Amino acid sequence: MAAKTIHAIYTDDDVLLEAVKRTRAAKYHIKEVFTPFPVHGLDAAIGLAPTRIAIAAFIYGCIGLVVAIWMMNYMMIVDWPQNIGGKPSFSFTQNMPAFIPIMFELTVFFSGHLMVVTFYLRSRLWPYKKAENPDLRTTDDHFLMEVEFDGDERELRELLLDTGAVEVNINQK
Missing domain, CATH: 1.10.790 (Major Prion Protein)
Known part of the structure; x- marks a missing residue:
């Protein structure tokens, strides 16, 4: 499992969808994507299995x-x-x-x-569960892609900024 995660914040859902596709094409593991509303095609772009x-x-x-x-x-x-x-x-x-x-x-x-x-x-949603949202702006108008990585973050940071991220933050676990 990766030791670090990086949070890339986007302001447009179309830009986020293309960023997810490019990040997966670059062989990075996308842990989670937080959006204020459902984005059509995002589950397939992330590679989630169909629901049962x-x-x-x-x-x-x-x-x-x-x-x-x-x-x-x-x-x-x-x-x-x-x-x-x-x-x-x-x-x-x-x-x-x-x-x-x-x-x-x-x-x-x-x-x-x-x-x-x-x-x-x-979904493990039960009463009094603490929210797992890493950035409160994703409940309003921003989109967050959480990517796990091992190694040098400069390459991943440049990729995410190139995909249209307005902010990139590195988090240590």
């Missing part, structure tokens, strides 16, 4: 559907069957059209809520 949140959402939706089916079958068929409007509740399939909205709602409910929980756990 869609797979998790599908699984959570399936769990919600199973819970809805089990819940309605137990409540309306097994536990307390009722004759509502002259329609007897002796089987789940006879009452399926009336259950479709509930199945849909619980599928969406489980998928949405469990995805939020998964996001917070995966």
